[in-house]
Amino acid sequence: MSAHKTVPGITRASTQAMIDRALDAYPEKGRAKRAPHLTPNDPDAQSPCVKSNRKTVPGVMSARGCAYAGAKGVVWGPIGDMIHVSHGPVGCGWYSWGTRRNLVSGKNGVSSFAMHFTSDFQEKDIVYGGDKKLSVLLKEAKELFPLAKGVSVLSECPVGLIGDDINATTKRMAQELDMPIIPCNCEGFRGVSQSLGHHLSNDSIRDYVIETREFHQAGPYDIALIGDYNIGGDVWAVKPLLEECGFNVKATWTGDGRLEEIAATHQVKLAVIHCYRSMNYMARVMEEKYSIPWLEVNFFGPTKIKQSLRKLAERFDDTIKQKVEAAIAKYDPEMQKVIEVYRPRLEGKKVMLYVGGLRPRHTVGAYEDLGMVVVGTGYEFAHNDDYERTAPEMPEATVIYDDASEYELEKFVHELKPDLVGSGIKEKYVFQKMGVPFRQMHSWDYSGPYHAYKGFPIFARDIDMAINSPTWKFVRAPF
Amino acid sequence: MANEHGFKIKPVTPISPEEEARVAAWIDTAEYREKNFARQALVINPAHACQPLGAHLCAAGFEGTLPFVHGSQGCASYYRSTLSRHFREPAPAVSDAMTEDGAVFGGQNNLHEGLENCVALYKPKMIAVFTSCMPEVIGDDLTTFIKNARSKGHLPADLPTPFANTPSFNGSHVHGYDSMLMAILQTLTEGKAMEGRCTGKLNFIAGFDANTGNYREYKRIFGEFGIPYTFLADISETFDSPNDGIYRTYPGGTPLVEAADSINGKATLTVAPYATSKTFTWIKEQYSGVHVSMPMPMGIAKTDAFLMKLAELYERPVPASLKAERGRAVDAMTDAQQYMHGKRFAVYGDPDMLPGYVSFLLEMGAVPVHILCSKGSKKLERELQGLLDSSPFGNDGKCYMNRDLWHLRSLLKTEPVDAMIGDTHGKFAARDAKIPLFRFGFPIFDRVNLHRRPIIGYQGTINMLTEICNRFIDILDDTCDDRHFEMMR
Numbered sequence: 001m002s003a004h005k006t007v008p009g010i011t012r013a014s015t016q017a018m019i020d021r022a023l024d025a026y027p028e029k030g031r032a033k034r035a036p037h038l039t040p041n042d043p044d045a046q047s048p049c050v051k052s053n054r055k056t057v058p059g060v061m062s063a064r065g066c067a068y069a070g071a072k073g074v075v076w077g078p079i080g081d082m083i084h085v086s087h088g089p090v091g092c093g094w095y096s097w098g099t100r101r102n103l104v105s106g107k108n109g110v111s112s113f114a115m116h117f118t119s120d121f122q123e124k125d126i127v128y129g130g131d132k133k134l135s136v137l138l139k140e141a142k143e144l145f146p147l148a149k150g151v152s153v154l155s156e157c158p159v160g161l162i163g164d165d166i167n168a169t170t171k172r173m174a175q176e177l178d179m180p181i182i183p184c185n186c187e188g189f190r191g192v193s194q195s196l197g198h199h200l201s202n203d204s205i206r207d208y209v210i211e212t213r214e215f216h217q218a219g220p221y222d223i224a225l226i227g228d229y230n231i232g233g234d235v236w237a238v239k240p241l242l243e244e245c246g247f248n249v250k251a252t253w254t255g256d257g258r259l260e261e262i263a264a265t266h267q268v269k270l271a272v273i274h275c276y277r278s279m280n281y282m283a284r285v286m287e288e289k290y291s292i293p294w295l296e297v298n299f300f301g302p303t304k305i306k307q308s309l310r311k312l313a314e315r316f317d318d319t320i321k322q323k324v325e326a327a328i329a330k331y332d333p334e335m336q337k338v339i340e341v342y343r344p345r346l347e348g349k350k351v352m353l354y355v356g357g358l359r360p361r362h363t364v365g366a367y368e369d370l371g372m373v374v375v376g377t378g379y380e381f382a383h384n385d386d387y388e389r390t391a392p393e394m395p396e397a398t399v400i401y402d403d404a405s406e407y408e409l410e411k412f413v414h415e416l417k418p419d420l421v422g423s424g425i426k427e428k429y430v431f432q433k434m435g436v437p438f439r440q441m442h443s444w445d446y447s448g449p450y451h452a453y454k455g456f457p458i459f460a461r462d463i464d465m466a467i468n469s470p471t472w473k474f475v476r477a478p479f
Numbered sequence: 480m481a482n483e484h485g486f487k488i489k490p491v492t493p494i495s496p497e498e499e500a501r502v503a504a505w506i507d508t509a510e511y512r513e514k515n516f517a518r519q520a521l522v523i524n525p526a527h528a529c530q531p532l533g534a535h536l537c538a539a540g541f542e543g544t545l546p547f548v549h550g551s552q553g554c555a556s557y558y559r560s561t562l563s564r565h566f567r568e569p570a571p572a573v574s575d576a577m578t579e580d581g582a583v584f585g586g587q588n589n590l591h592e593g594l595e596n597c598v599a600l601y602k603p604k605m606i607a608v609f610t611s612c613m614p615e616v617i618g619d620d621l622t623t624f625i626k627n628a629r630s631k632g633h634l635p636a637d638l639p640t641p642f643a644n645t646p647s648f649n650g651s652h653v654h655g656y657d658s659m660l661m662a663i664l665q666t667l668t669e670g671k672a673m674e675g676r677c678t679g680k681l682n683f684i685a686g687f688d689a690n691t692g693n694y695r696e697y698k699r700i701f702g703e704f705g706i707p708y709t710f711l712a713d714i715s716e717t718f719d720s721p722n723d724g725i726y727r728t729y730p731g732g733t734p735l736v737e738a739a740d741s742i743n744g745k746a747t748l749t750v751a752p753y754a755t756s757k758t759f760t761w762i763k764e765q766y767s768g769v770h771v772s773m774p775m776p777m778g779i780a781k782t783d784a785f786l787m788k789l790a791e792l793y794e795r796p797v798p799a800s801l802k803a804e805r806g807r808a809v810d811a812m813t814d815a816q817q818y819m820h821g822k823r824f825a826v827y828g829d830p831d832m833l834p835g836y837v838s839f840l841l842e843m844g845a846v847p848v849h850i851l852c853s854k855g856s857k858k859l860e861r862e863l864q865g866l867l868d869s870s871p872f873g874n875d876g877k878c879y880m881n882r883d884l885w886h887l888r889s890l891l892k893t894e895p896v897d898a899m900i901g902d903t904h905g906k907f908a909a910r911d912a913k914i915p916l917f918r919f920g921f922p923i924f925d926r927v928n929l930h931r932r933p934i935i936g937y938q939g940t941i942n943m944l945t946e947i948c949n950r951f952i953d954i955l956d957d958t959c960d961d962r963h964f965e966m967m968r
Contacts, residue, residue: 030592061597426556
């Protein structure tokens with residue numbers, strides 16, 4: 001066994017005992033279903049350490065979303081110059097309206113559309129079907145928003161259940177209106193989590209978008225940034241860095257994305273993948289169909305940024321290599337100064353993470369840059385390949401949880417007593433009521449960007465602010 | 480050239496700044512407004528959510544109650560996130576995570592497994608089941624499912640488990656609130672009506688009110704009167720719990736025993752005629768005592784009516800302390816009237832909020848101009864028109880029922896006003912119109928602690944007018960030239 005990171009007091013036996021105690025309260029069937037999703041980490045494991053991408057156990061209080069959430073909220077929503085129609089009742093689109101922080105450029109309602117468009121299904125639409133309403137709605141959208149580059153039609157649960165044919169309707173209307181209208185059958189009951197919504201959206205991009213546009217010029221350093229959703233401006237931190245390194249970032253998927261640039265991405269030389277989970281499908285399609293290689297990178301924290309930039313440079317010539325080294329030489333000392341400020345305040349602090357996508361593994365290095373140790377991590381909607389990539393990043397024997405219930409997280413936090421929990425809005429106040437500092441790690445807690453050299457100082461400041469806020473010391477009354 | 484799908488490949492063409500400027504100017508025009516108001520199918524930026532959200536809020540108002548979503552798990556996550564963003568508090572709820580096989584076989588197995596797990600893990604005193612789209616479309620029979628759950632041992636025999644059908648393709652969050660409240664009260668009060676018994680208490684219902692400060696204010700008013708009360712669906716502790724280092728799944732709510740005995744109350748008063756219309760009809764048939772449904776007490780006149788009704792119900796005078804409070808509120812109004820008089824407003828929000836906003840504005844000599852409800856009714860329109868007709872400041876007011884915030888944007892651009900009252904979702908329209916937005920509605924995602932300051936009663940009136948007047952003064956200070964930047968305002 002190679003030398004792994006360890007955490008004093010955490011052994012496989014202690015972690016397994018903690019897991020067993022958390023499982024104690026479950027009825028037998030529930031326990032049997034949940035047990036394979038919880039394990040002490042084995043950094044050397046050749047196979048995925050936990051079971052994943054299985055149905056959520058009913059009644060346990062899962063944090064998961066649905067396929068629609070993955071399609072609208074994650075993949076489609078960030079494309080700013082399109083209209084995204086939440087096709088079905090009013091709620092889904094209302095809940096996902098402006099709540100992910102995927103920032104967009106452009107003028108709202110004119111050239112970008114971070115709004116809530118819905119067919120607002122009523123009882124009669126359930127009875128008679130919504131295809132006709134959809135046709136009318138698309139015409140109205142085209143008339144009122146003439147600069148929209150296209151429309152996505154994202155099905156909510158009832159659409160699939162009543163047997164509407166949005167594919168036929170959108171095909172007909174795309175011809176009639178002469179604009180891309182893209183159907184995505186992402187009803188929330190499909191699959192087990194938002195992950196299927198990512199996959200279905202990737203399939204829609206494959207079937208309706210890619211290779212429908214061409215760039216005016218092509219060059220040897222053309223790349224696409226894939227799986228960065230511009231949360232709190234992440235893309236605006238990464239793109240300039242890549243440009244400084246000599247790359248032409250021709251398209252961003254899908255943060256601050258533009259439909260036509262995404263449609264012409266088959267012309268780039270390399271797909272740079274940040275969120276593997278939500279976008280690996282199209283990366284593979286483009287590799288097979290257009291021979292575009294892809295490379296996974298990590299833009300959290302100076303250690304991983306440096307490694308990622310060098311990995312990128314390896315694929316290109318000396319021009320790029322020199323620029324990459326120059327960028328590292330320029331920014332790394334700045335990052336070391338940030339570390340000098342915050343590391344003494346954060347050294348040895350323990351973090352527990354429970355997020356989605358790439359963050360449960362990708363942010364580990366950034367915490368370690370600040371001298372912190374991640375003592376537990378897990379994903380809402382990961383697959384085997386995510387856990388394979390996670391095991392080596394995490395210290396030996398730390399707890400790994402898949403689709404954790406709130407009950408389990410509460411138990412783990414009680415036992416591990418982390419100094420910080422990084423998870424979502426639904427978890428935030430549970431742990432803050434316990435007096436445990438917390439940062440929302442889906443939305444950057446209304447801060448950001450956290451990516452790249454621009455983001456790390458903000459990340460460091462936010463983590464310090466959360467943990468070292470003087471407010472926590474008043475949680476327990478002196479009387 | 481065409482790709483294999485037969486789509487024509489076109490060059491990437493960015494939107495030019497000229498085109499963007501042209502369309503940006505066009506969407507502000509009267510011509511655009513006409514096209515916008517001609518929409519038949521497309522809804523843009525509606526100011527209402529779906530039924531189950533209201534059911535969740537209502538369920539959270541009862542002691543030890545676990546909200547349980549029968550449907551897809553993503554629905555539950557959306558309601559929880561929304562409530563947590565607004566209150567900045569935990570909003571626990573479980574779902575039974577129905578998936579494709581549920582569409583084929585129905586959701587009974589999911590419901591049973593879910594009930595068993597949530598009872599073991601979260602030990603609720605009551606489970607409030609409500610539905611999202613899927614079971615409503617496929618026609619799940621919850622009466623039978625829950626009966627079967629008990630007979631098969633998935634659910635303890637004595638654990639109250641009310642359920643409400645809350646289809647999202649009908650009504651809005653306020654209707655879901657209504658259905659859930661009725662189901663909970665029906666379940667808890669079953670067999671509890673006792674001939675001749677009177678608790679002496681006032682049953683009070685606030686409706687879909689997501690301002691915990693309002694709840695505390697109502698209680699304070701009852702305290703001043705010395706009126707014993709049962710606050711039905713009391714979310715004030717649930718969504719405003721102390722941070723003392725201990726997380727409690729159920730930090731508050733109406734005690735179930737009290738709710739059960741509410742059927743024997745002295746009187747039942749709802750200040751949410753629209754969010755509790757179904758429940759109130761049922762209460763009139765079932766509950767003992769007097770039944771009153773009246774508007775939310777916002778502004779002076781509606782608060783006066785509210786207090787006089789309490790005085791009438793309990794045959795005692797309005798306490799001197801509240802009379803003095805009224806005087807202070809009126810003093811605050813007369814002191815501040817010059818900063819609001821003649822200011823023109825757009826208001827939008829839930830049906831129970833709108834009459835309160837309009838009444839308050841008219842009292843201040845402000846002018847409600849655009850009054851919009853994205854899930855309104857003829858009845859609401861009549862009520863609002865009646866208020867407008869009652870005051871010379873109401874002459875310019877026009878009601879827009881079942882219009883959305885994109886319609887409102889057109890109104891703001893073609894008939895400008897000075898300010899808006901609503902919820903966070905209006906901030907984009909307010910920014911485009913370059914006017915302030917006062918966040919008195921639900922949800923508030925972008926300001927802290929506003930749900931803690933009451934907007935009902937005399938104190939609420941002071942709070943609203945203080946916020947509004949000082950904001951207008953801030954704007955003056957921020958925008959005036961140096962010569963007009965003065966010490967006094």
